[in-house]
Amino acid sequence: MPLLARRWRxxxxxxxxxxxLLLSTSALQAYRLGGGTRPWEPFLWExxxxxxxxxxxxxxxxxxxxxxxxxxxxxxxxxALALPAFSLLHVGGMFGLRLLVYGLVGVDYHPxxxxxxxxxxxxxxxxxxxxxxxxxxxxxxxxxAAARAQELERARRELAELQLARLADQVQPHxxxxxxxxxxxxxxxxxxxxxxxxxxxxxxxRQTLAAQQRAEHSVREELALVQPFLELMQARFGPERLxxxxxAQEGAGACRLPALLLFAPVENAVKHDVARHRGRVxxxxxxxxxxxxxxxxxxNHGDTPVPESPPDPDGGLGLRNLHERIExxxxxxxxxxxxxxxxGMALHLDLPCES
Numbered sequence: 001m002p003l004l005a006r007r008w009r010x011x012x013x014x015x016x017x018x019x020x021l022l023l024s025t026s027a028l029q030a031y032r033l034g035g036g037t038r039p040w041e042p043f044l045w046e047x048x049x050x051x052x053x054x055x056x057x058x059x060x061x062x063x064x065x066x067x068x069x070x071x072x073x074x075x076x077x078x079x080a081l082a083l084p085a086f087s088l089l090h091v092g093g094m095f096g097l098r099l100l101v102y103g104l105v106g107v108d109y110h111p112x113x114x115x116x117x118x119x120x121x122x123x124x125x126x127x128x129x130x131x132x133x134x135x136x137x138x139x140x141x142x143x144x145a146a147a148r149a150q151e152l153e154r155a156r157r158e159l160a161e162l163q164l165a166r167l168a169d170q171v172q173p174h175x176x177x178x179x180x181x182x183x184x185x186x187x188x189x190x191x192x193x194x195x196x197x198x199x200x201x202x203x204x205x206r207q208t209l210a211a212q213q214r215a216e217h218s219v220r221e222e223l224a225l226v227q228p229f230l231e232l233m234q235a236r237f238g239p240e241r242l243x244x245x246x247x248a249q250e251g252a253g254a255c256r257l258p259a260l261l262l263f264a265p266v267e268n269a270v271k272h273d274v275a276r277h278r279g280r281v282x283x284x285x286x287x288x289x290x291x292x293x294x295x296x297x298x299x300n301h302g303d304t305p306v307p308e309s310p311p312d313p314d315g316g317l318g319l320r321n322l323h324e325r326i327e328x329x330x331x332x333x334x335x336x337x338x339x340x341x342x343x344g345m346a347l348h349l350d351l352p353c354e355s
Contacts, residue, residue, distance in 0.1 A: 004058060012054070020050040044101055052093035056086055057132050064136035079133065087125035091117055176205070186236065193235070200232045208260060216329075219287050219294065220253035226262050226285055233270045242274050245284040252289040255353040257296075258329055264322050265298040265347045279303035281344070294353040299346035319347075326351070 004012060020043075027042035036042075063082060067075045095111055102109035111117060183201065187194040207225055223246055230244040266285060274281045281302040288295045319338065326334045326349070335350040 016050050016054040020047045023050065038107070044098060048094045048097040048101075049090070051097065052090050053128065055093075056089055060086070060129065060132040061136040061139065064133055065140050068140060079129075083126060083129050084122075086129045087118065087122045090125050091121050094121075183236070197232060197235060200228065200235070204228050204232060208263075214259055216256050216258050218253060219248060219255050219257060219296075222257060222259070222262055223248055223253075223285065223287065225260070226266050229263065229266065230270070230283060230285075233274070237270075237274055241280055242270070243280060243282040245282060246286075247284070248287040249289060252287040252294060252353075254355050255287075255289060255294040255351075256355065257294070257351065258325050261322065261325060262296065262298060264319065268319065269298055269300040269345070274300070289353055292353050294349075294351045296349040296351070297346060299341055300344040301341070302343050 023046040024043040027046055028039060031039070031042045060082075063078070067078060070078075095117070098111070099109060112120070180201075183194055183197045186197070204225070207228070227244075227246055230242075230246070234242045234244055262285065266283065269283045274283070279302055281300050283300045284297070286295075286297045286299075323336060326336060330351055333352050337346075337348040337350075339345065
């Protein structure tokens with residue numbers, strides 16, 4: 001990791017320039033009042049100090065970072081040695097720059113004796129060094145907190161993805177077993193029809209496996225998987241018993257959602273209502289978009305009331321997985337409603353539309 005990230009280099013140089021200008025402007029007033037005749041001198045004095053301090057500040061920041069986690073006595077001992085080194089480097093660098101510039105312009109420069117300089121600058125350098133240590137410690141703590149937050153967020157995303165993958169893995173076997181049970185009921189009645197259903201099932205499974213590898217896809221792609229499933233069920237029960245209605249309003253098809261999200265409710269609509277109805281049942285899957293929200297509904301309506309029967313554990317599993325997948329993917333941004341709707345049942349999903 002670089003001592004100063006590229007994106008902070010220009011702002012840091014700009015900050016040093018502003019500080020140098022402010023100090024130079026203040027020193028210029030005192031310099032003129034004292035009878036000075038070379039206005040550039042206060043700028044040289046202050047900018048030479050600020051430039052050296054700016055470089056030493058980076059070293060202090062690196063030192064504080066290297067001492068993180070060390071025992072306090074060791075840190076204090078290192079700082080006790082680093083403070084006089086900081087002051088010596090500041091004085092040496094600052095007056096070295098001044099002597100260089102004065103030599104280039106041909107002006108004599110006679111600084112105070114070295115002991116006087118060290119005493120005068122040493123007090124200021126001690127305050128500056130301690131201030132830099134405190135600032136650097138705060139910066140390192142903030143960076144560590146940000147890194148921990150990023151790591152926690154990454155772990156949360158990975159956990160959510162693993163949970164969604166586990167739930168998605170439960171969908172396909174559940175759908176497969178129920179579909180095979182439906183096909184088995186006609187195997188000995190109509191072999192050609194059962195063979196046709198198995199071929200349709202194989203094609204559908206290939207598509208669902210491909211969709212599952214992507215984790216999520218568009219509503220248009222989801223409906224392209226739901227439709228052959230309903231056609232498979234329509235071939236099983238007959239068009240006189242099962243009517244299929246799929247509708248996607250313009251704009252809704254581009255919204256993204258977890259792959260195979262609608263399979264469980266569509267399967268439940270077929271298994272728990274068509275299979276128990278004596279008359280005709282219409283299964284509808286509708287997708288609409290309103291602003292930034294996606295509204296999905298899966299409903300069934302029959303010509304005759306649904307007979308009373310105990311709840312099916314498989315249906316409960318499918319809806320429970322649906323709830324968990326939506327909660328893991330969208331959190332509180334999604335809303336789910338499920339219950340009676342006229343002569344059937346309806347599931348309504350209100351999700352954020354992510355294109």
